[in-house]
Amino acid sequence: MPDPTDDRLGRLRAAMRTRGVDALLVGPSADLRYLVGYHALPLERLTLLVVPADGPAALVVPELEEPRAVDSGAAAHADLVTWSETEDPIARVVDRLQVAGIDLRGTFALQDRLWTSFTLALQAAIGGASWVPGSSVMRDLRLIKTPAEVEALREVGAAIDAVHAVVPDLLRAGRTEAEVGRDIADRILEDHDEVNFVIVASGPNGASPHHETGDRVLEVGDAVVVDIGGTRAGYCSDSTRDYAIGHLPDGYAELHAVLERAQDLAVDAVRPGAPAEAIDAAARDHITAAGYGERFVHRTGHGIGVEEHEEPWIVAGNDEPVAAGMAFSIEPGIYVPGRYGSRIEDIVVVTDTGVERVNHRPREVVVV
Incomplete structure (x- = not known):
């Protein structure tokens, strides 16, 4: 690079x-x-x-x-x-x-x-x-990626998918968030040049979107938000999936189903010429209609490339149309203070005719 x-x-x-x-x-x-x-x-x-x-x-x-x-x-x-x-x-x-x-x-x-x-x-x-x-x-x-840059994002996206594939082996009751986080960081470094961040947010900590991975001990019945990313050959990965220890907490399956549908709607809204705020609205309107609107407290997405957060911002008020070559996250989230949180994040690239997902891990909650 x-x-x-x-x-x-x-x-x-x-x-x-x-x-x-x-x-x-x-x-x-x-x-x-x-x-x-x-x-x-x-x-x-x-x-x-x-x-x-x-x-x-x-x-x-x-x-x-x-x-x-x-x-x-x-x-x-x-x-x-x-x-x-x-x-x-x-x-x-x-x-x-x-x-x-x-x-x-x-x-x-x-x-x-x-x-x-x-x-x-x-x-x-x-x-x-x-x-x-x-x-x-x-x-x-930096906003419009070249074909070589898009390929770099595909490769680093596959690398972070491989890390999420082993996360279920690391989660179990009795371990702390920090212990799991260190293991995840080690796994990121197997196919990245550096670790950019590791968020392991269990139980009520999941209601804080940028929770600092800490010493809380994982318990049976916890939902766990795992948001991770690194840099490989100069380009960044960023992906979030949700897990549960032993069984899903009450109400979590219904909440997560709303979130999966919201992310699908936002991805489907991505096409050249679509305003960034329309992509945000596709996810937000569905979450609001399901009764969780005030629990979705951040933008739907951010650009990614040589930085994990860069333009474009997929947020209400940004009427800039997206264009082929732009790359950004689609990451709706729902956060219930004192109980749990949930977020699904994938990186997408705008193509000449629509959209390409860079991340391909299953999006349903994995119970471990």
């Missing part, structure tokens, strides 16, 4: 010229990994990719981080410019801009999540510039 056949920097420069942006500045982030393949550490020492609208890119890195940058393959996409402990890295960035012939009174796109200290220092050093969010030029590149 990035795919050598995909001229990401070329497409980026075209977007910059269209929007009148003279240079893009990118720190450690998914954007940096996407553009040059470097997973930089978010240190107090500045790492910054400088991409002029015309001319070669440069990756400004601390001298002690140069070996990691070289090992990442970033030098195939950008000139490496190092700075020592006694040098001013902001000055190195300004020097590189001037070498590229960029007017320091021009328009600069700055990565959305750069540390405030770096942002303020750059703005002070390039005082006459106009500034716009980096997403103004990066968004469309």
Whole structure:
């Protein structure tokens, strides 16, 4: 990553010229990994990719981080410019801009999540510039996946499906959520490069969508929400399934049937041109009609790619039409405080004619 056949920097420069942006500045982030393949550490020492609208890119890195940058393959996409402990890295960035012939009174796109200290220092050093969010030029590149990216999502989707296949072997009364979570993390690493998150939410903890896996002991009659994901070859997985220890708790079968139908309706609503909010409504309206509307407390989905959460957002109020190549989760959930929760999550990709599921595990509750 990035795919050598995909001229990401070329497409980026075209977007910059269209929007009148003279240079893009990118720190450690998914954007940096996407553009040059470097997973930089978010240190107090500045790492910054400088991409002029015309001319070669440069990756400004601390001298002690140069070996990691070289090992990442970033030098195939950008000139490496190092700075020592006694040098001013902001000055190195300004020097590189001037070498590229960029007017320091021009328009600069700055990565959305750069540390405030770096942002303020750059703005002070390039005082006459106009500034716009980096997403103004990066968004469309990452939003629409190439065929190679879709294939990467299929592969990582299959990898996380394989983890869910062994989860029933790990769940049993008497074990803690944390013990199960550690075993799941080990299994994720068998076919992923890193673990992004593991949620094991048992019994009443399942009513918290982002429960922190803890020391609660699993009991007979618990419903257990297992939401897991990792990164493989630069792309993320994310899938949720529901389990029960010994038997289903009262009312859970009926609730889960509503959820399965809601997810089907949302997936069926995915097609090029469909507004994101219409996909959300397909799931939400069914859940509301079944009497659980106020128990569905989050959006129906989020985009996925080099980050586990990225655009598009499948939520009420987002009237942007989805398009072929977009990838996102469909994950309706119902949460009953003090009792249990339930969520079903699959990743889907918008195709030219409809939708493709990336995850293929059975969606019914597995009783162990």
